[in-house]
Amino acid sequence: MNKKPSIKFKRAAVVGVGLIGSSLARALRERDVAETVIGVDQDEDILARAKKIGVIDHGFSSLDEGVKGADLIILSTPVGALAEICRKVSDCAEDGALIIDVGSVKGVVLDAAKALPDRIFFVPCHPVAGTEQSGPEAGFASLFEKRWCIITPLERNDAPYLEAVKQATGLWTAIGAEVEVMDAAHHDLALAVTSHIPHLIAFTMVGAADDIESVAHGEVVKYSAGGFRDFTRIAASDPVMWRDVFLNNREAVLEVLGRFSEELAVMQRAIRWGDADVLYNAFSRGRSLRRAIVDAGQETAAPNFGRDEPHDSGEES
Amino acid sequence: MNKKPSIKFKRAAVVGVGLIGSSLARALRERDVAETVIGVDQDEDILARAKKIGVIDHGFSSLDEGVKGADLIILSTPVGALAEICRKVSDCAEDGALIIDVGSVKGVVLDAAKALPDRIFFVPCHPVAGTEQSGPEAGFASLFEKRWCIITPLERNDAPYLEAVKQATGLWTAIGAEVEVMDAAHHDLALAVTSHIPHLIAFTMVGAADDIESVAHGEVVKYSAGGFRDFTRIAASDPVMWRDVFLNNREAVLEVLGRFSEELAVMQRAIRWGDADVLYNAFSRGRSLRRAIVDAGQETAAPNFGRDEPHDSGEES
Missing domain, CATH: 1.10.3660.10 (6-phosphogluconate dehydrogenase C-terminal like domain)
Structure with a gap:
């Protein structure tokens, strides 16, 4: 995995350094997709922690300062904050910047993106990956590996925008994800x-x-x-x-x-x-679907998710 | 764990050699709780497989033959089959035999047990453990370790019965479980x-x-x-x-x-x-309950159940 990535950004600004933001920050650095990674977060404590554990190079609590000079801006805040951030970013982002988000809902993101000028390129993304933990310490570079990232492009057909969608696709691919494009609804x-x-x-x-x-x-x-x-x-x-x-x-x-x-x-x-038959028939459907998910590499085949002792552990303790 | 168990049976008959039955058979052997382990199953193929992988010493498809000479009979069939098996066992079990079941429902088991004569000692049990897999190959000896087994005794207060409850408790403890006694309802x-x-x-x-x-x-x-x-x-x-x-x-x-x-x-x-507040308040309750379950040793603290790549695995592949 040390081969040169086919895509490279000079300065990536990660807005919201939580589980997903910090995982992306780590992945971009480990896979050499970004030269410098900036963290932007309203919470100074989170920035200090992220810097201490080496997830980001520099931290800014102001969006204006944080995205200055960035050719890649990643919005990894809760979805409810995206509309306001889009408004702010439309003023301060550099011309030609690629902006992606990671929100779990895409219809509202496309609505928010209508406020953005054509000089910046917003590509809505949703990496279907995560854990139940939060904060910069919870992130890890391999979170997106073998997971699907869904891209729901804006209704723009200009060549530079289509190129930006390609760049976003290349970014996810470079950190191990598979990409699927669909409409937001x-x-x-x-x-x-x-x-x-x-x-x-x-x-x-x-x-x-x-x-x-x-x-x-x-x-x-x-x-x-x-x-x-x-x-x-x-x-x-x-x-x-x-x-x-x-x-x-x-x-x-x-x-x-x-x-x-x-x-x-x-x-x-x-x-x-x-009604025994209704119950039995309903209960019989689970195994085949689970097998399909395991076969697709989205789940472990180990019983109990492999969280218990190994099978032949009669002699432990 | 190679110390001599405080409880020992000469001949254990496991009726129903699936996930739970075969796990018990393995645990009884590995922990030296039973000298001989007999498998009883209507399905000859299951018996053959269980014998082949060394889970049981001998297999019988007939209940009569299977429980002959057994001082311990374990009923590990689906709950729906228990009433009929209780009726049959009441004739063929040896005097003084300890009978336990492993059913996930206990009210109906207590009802079924009313048919049993006083000369045998039925102690309803429910080990709260399992996996999503089935069959004798899916079983493993450590399945019950650090898990709770609930005992719901019959309404019998004669000294031999109380002694049988103690024996059942000793059996579960010997294979690593913790025991709790409560009423069936x-x-x-x-x-x-x-x-x-x-x-x-x-x-x-x-x-x-x-x-x-x-x-x-x-x-x-x-x-x-x-x-x-x-x-x-x-x-x-x-x-x-x-x-x-x-x-x-x-x-x-x-x-x-x-x-x-x-x-x-x-x-x-x-x-x-x-209504944002209702949602936020409801969603805020999950973490503390999960932490309690992890602290009680009933769950792994690893994110995603630990089923994904380890955290610092940037260099794998």
Whole structure:
């Protein structure tokens, strides 16, 4: 992986140095995609921490100063902050700069991007990758490897913009991701299915479990290996990021939630009336889908995600 | 772990040599808790496979023959088969035999156990452990280590029965589990929260995702790293086992499902009306509960369950 990348930026400004921003900063440096990496964050403490662990070369709390001289600007803040940042960036970004975001919702990002002048090139991106942890220390360079990054270009067909889309594609490819291009509305629906609703359900289940008075908090913790603990991973994700996702992808989320609730009602009825066949048939579908996900390199085949002891560990301890 | 166990059986008969049965068979042998381990299964192929990989000493497809001479009988079949097996075992088990089951529902097991004569000692057990895989090859001896096993004793207070409960406790402790005693109704509610409803939701979400026509199957697979893939693990669990759980824990499951649905409706309303505070507050609860589960040794602290590349793996490949 030490071969020269086919794409190289002089100065990358990462706006928002959290899990995704710091992972990108690390990846750009490790893969030699950017000469200098600037961190921009309102939180001075985050900048100091990011600098201390070597994720960024310099840090600025002011957007104006931070993006000065940058030929690549990465917006990695929660989606709710993007509209305001787009307005600010339209004034201070250098002519010809490539701007990408990493937001989990794309319709609102395209709306926000309408404020941008033609002299800068905004390419909306969504790397489908992450962990439940937050902050610059949680980032790592390989986060995007073998993961998909979805690009939802603006409605611009000028040659320099098409070239910018190519550059954005090259950036993601250089750090190990695979790129798919689609329109924003389809992105928002597909991600409601594969990401937003799973998170909503997990958040909701964790809250409901903790609220059932007759089952003690300690019991929920003790017996979580029965399946519940799997839900707590995504329910431990950043609450601000996820609040913004649901506020900004309302339509698609409500549509998919409606479908989920319908199916859940069918299961509830089957349980109430003891309809064994409905249950068995529904439960039989999981294995083949999981196998497809494992085969596609998006999941480990190890049981329990490989998080427990290895199989032949009879002699440990 | 090679110290002499404080409990030892001469002949253990494992009825149902699947994931849990074969894991118990392995653990009993590795920890020297049973001299001989017999496998009993209607499926001759499973017996042959279990014998080939050394999980059992001998295999019988007939329950009568299999439990002959056994001082320990482990019923590790799906819950739906337990009532009939209890009836059969009441005739053929040796006087004084300890019988345990491993079922995920306990109310129906206590009902089934009413058919048993006093000369044998049935102690209902539920080890809260497992993986999404099935069959004798999927089992491993350390499956129960640091996991909780819940014992829900029968309403018997005779001294030999109390001694049998102690023996069952000693068995689980010898293979690394921690034991908790509670009544069957409370077990069934607590496990509805920590295991049954999470499974039902995951099965339902996997089905719903695959059914949304406008999002292709391939997209669900590709973008599953957004959170969906976490759900597919428990949705890949054995469909017969889970069908039986829901058919046999109807009341508790419907109660907890009602609570979950209520909370989901609150979230749905908050999304529809853009109520940021409700969403933020709900999403903020996940981290502390997850931390408690990690601190209790029931979960790994590694991001993404540790299933991805290690953090500092910039140089792999």
